[in-house]
Amino acid sequence: MRTRLALTTLALATAVTAGAAAAATPARPDPAQQGLETLLHSNGAPGALASVMDHNGNLHTYTAGVGDRDTHAKMPRDGQVRIGSITKTFTAVVVLQLVGEGKIGLDEPVETYLPNLVRGKGIDGRHITVRQLLQHTSGLPDYEDDVTDDILQRRYLRPRDALDVALGHEAVFAPGEKGKWGYSSTNYLVAGLIVEKVTGRPLAEQIDRRVIQKIGLRHTYFPAPGETTIRERHPQGYRQESPGALLRDVTEIAPSASWAGGAMVSTESDLSRFFSELLKGDGNRLLDKKQLDQMRTTVSMGRDGYNAGLGIFSTPLPCGREGGRVAWGHNGGIPGYGTWAAATDDGRAASVSMTLEPRTGEAIKHLEEAMNAALCS
Numbered sequence: 242m243r244t245r246l247a248l249t250t251l252a253l254a255t256a257v258t259a260g261a262a263a264a265a266t267p268a269r270p271d272p273a274q275q276g277l278e279t280l281l282h283s284n285g286a287p288g289a290l291a292s293v294m295d296h297n298g299n300l301h302t303y304t305a306g307v308g309d310r311d312t313h314a315k316m317p318r319d320g321q322v323r324i325g326s327i328t329k330t331f332t333a334v335v336v337l338q339l340v341g342e343g344k345i346g347l348d349e350p351v352e353t354y355l356p357n358l359v360r361g362k363g364i365d366g367r368h369i370t371v372r373q374l375l376q377h378t379s380g381l382p383d384y385e386d387d388v389t390d391d392i393l394q395r396r397y398l399r400p401r402d403a404l405d406v407a408l409g410h411e412a413v414f415a416p417g418e419k420g421k422w423g424y425s426s427t428n429y430l431v432a433g434l435i436v437e438k439v440t441g442r443p444l445a446e447q448i449d450r451r452v453i454q455k456i457g458l459r460h461t462y463f464p465a466p467g468e469t470t471i472r473e474r475h476p477q478g479y480r481q482e483s484p485g486a487l488l489r490d491v492t493e494i495a496p497s498a499s500w501a502g503g504a505m506v507s508t509e510s511d512l513s514r515f516f517s518e519l520l521k522g523d524g525n526r527l528l529d530k531k532q533l534d535q536m537r538t539t540v541s542m543g544r545d546g547y548n549a550g551l552g553i554f555s556t557p558l559p560c561g562r563e564g565g566r567v568a569w570g571h572n573g574g575i576p577g578y579g580t581w582a583a584a585t586d587d588g589r590a591a592s593v594s595m596t597l598e599p600r601t602g603e604a605i606k607h608l609e610e611a612m613n614a615a616l617c618s
């Protein structure tokens with residue numbers, strides 16, 4: 242009896258000691274979750290979401306903060322968000338599919354498809370190619386700052402009207418000028434108009450049929466003209482007019498002015514699936530090898546290690562600098578939300594969003610760091 246009692250006491254003591262040791266060594270924080278918390282603390286975002294897909298296709302989703310700053314409603318897991326300029330990648334895929342079908346030539350001038358339309362101060366569609374549009378080497382001026390009020394005040398703006406706004410500015414540089422690169426949503430406005438001209442169908446319909454339905458993105462869509470709400474469960478989106486100002490709820494906007502370059506809505510998991518499929522080699526359902534190779538042919542963005550392809554960027558990963566490991570993806574900012582989504586060559590993908598429009602380079606950098614943390618975890 243004493244022996245049994247002694248053994249029981251020893252076992253209990255061992256269990257207590259092991260439990261104390263475990264308590265003294267806390268579990269390592271998840272890098273993806275830490276990245277979301279940083280977005281809240283560094284940028285003041287009310288909430289953040291993320292999705293990570295491993296090379297086997299397994300998805301993990303994360304949330305931080307609240308879904309509504311005023312009611313403190315819970316952040317919906319994998320809720321819908323406005324993805325801003327990540328829309329450009331969807332548009333580029335459609336253009337490249339049409340290139341593969343022989344309906345668009347990457348090195349054909351814009352004039353071939355939109356005669357006499359792209360004209361302005363130093364701007365001539367006869368000297369701008371489709372490739373230059375997709376790679377931001379056309380020198381076309383950006384128009385989006387001019388239409389922010391239209392977006393926030395929920396005014397519908399037709400693509401042709403938005404193009405008129407852009408053409409009121411002077412060209413930034415000559416098309417294809419050596420060493421020049423300049424991000425401009427006007428490039429994708431023109432690319433979207435080309436898609437509609439050669440197909441005879443709305444861009445939104447083409448993106449839905451050729452991309453969304455093709456790979457089964459169940460929570461991704463291109464808003465209809467005049468549509469201002471988000472269709473499914475979602476966190477509220479906010480904007481801060483100036484540093485220190487109160488956050489303004491801008492969930493309901495008119496994204497039509499951003500159109501081919503920024504109007505779409507999606508979820509973190511859908512974006513991870515999209516980029517994983519897009520960067521896939523064999524079995525790619527979106528682009529054949531020839532068109533994917535074109536998409537991944539890059540020019541320098543003027544920042545060490547950062548390069549622009551056709552509708553995607555290649556960015557260095559902190560966990561793979563020595564081996565040259567990169568992520569392929571795109572970021573997006575629109576009133577209410579900021580997102581970074583990308584995939585690696587080994588099939589890993591991640592998407593990170595915060596519910597505050599990133600209006601500074603520092604905020605965009607924090608989004609990229611959160612995505613990198615997710616991809617490197």
